[in-house]
Amino acid sequence: MAAAEGQASLQSQPETWHGVVQRTLKRNDIRLVPYVPDRVLTTLIKNLHADPFFTTFPTAREEEAVGIVSGAWMGGMRGAVLMQTSGFATLANALASLALPYQIPLIIFVSERGTLGEFNYGQSLVCRTMRPVLNSLAMEHHTATRLDEFEFICDRSIKQAIMTQAPVALILSPLLTGGKVFEK
């Protein structure tokens, strides 16, 4: 079992959500990780850059990253995209005209802004569009809130996306990541 493997490995450091993402991407041979950053994703992005297994780089827009991993998948290289909620809001057309109709297993991680302590009103409004868009496209998505479930959700969702050739969005709740909080 995926979750049990994580428990069994020898660890000197406490388990973290970003450690789970990194390990699960590796286990599923996902090497290409373009991103548009979020404060919450900082440590994950830094660790992916430091790990030679990954080809990871910033893109100017999220849909650009969707195009890149779609092309890479057709060329035989697996990828995943990292973004925040407002970035997801720019993706409806790329999902509906590229990933879904061409049956490309697009894997996206969305750091969830706009809820549970948001300080930016615009973020809280755009956040409300995310799940309705996912639902209206009948796209698989899960919201991860607990570290003990997270590896299971990540690993199984990635495998399902690849086996069924269907996109998946994994939403990283502030309950999992701590979120971004306003500090003076």
Next chain:
Amino acid sequence: MSDPMNTATTPARNTKVMNRFDLTSRLVAKLKHEEAVIGGIGNTNFDLWAAGHRPQNFYMLGSMGLAFPIALGVALAQPQRRIIALEGDGSLLMQLGCLSTIASLKPKNLSMIVMDNGIYQITGAQPTPGAGSDIVAIAQGSGLANSAWAADEEDFERLVDQSLSSTMPTLIAVRIDDKPGVGATDRDPVQIRQRFMLGLGVRQEVKTG
């Protein structure tokens, strides 16, 4: 290289107006090594289709502006194969940031071609906002030093020959007329994707009999 100060006074589009289908046919005729070709939406991929389907062709049916990003992804996945991306000027204007991404990654096997007619031909030939913009200057300013306008068909062929053996990403811009595409791509996204993956050797044909 020419004096960079001189480019500001040089007419941006001192080039012959050519034809998309003719140029696409000239390009395809040069492809002898199973090069992948990504056709941007609309007439760009219609003319790629009309130039003769190849197993290594991918045709976009939406996601305007993503021809270069998709081609970059293929280029990263298959560094031994040459990837050529065909994009319209209106489409590229939607995703100019991808030029910076490509410039930063410097893929050795990516050739980009921009078909510039200054109009959204497929929606009724409305002018783009880019009439006063110079695609090559934008590309060079984004860090793609190997970017050039093709002066005429002969120059286009010369630039294509150079780009096919370049070890830096290249961009060729061509002025084209307002003629619509010659053919119309079969609109079956799953078939397009599957054929492309077969053509790239990522998947194998199922043997029967």
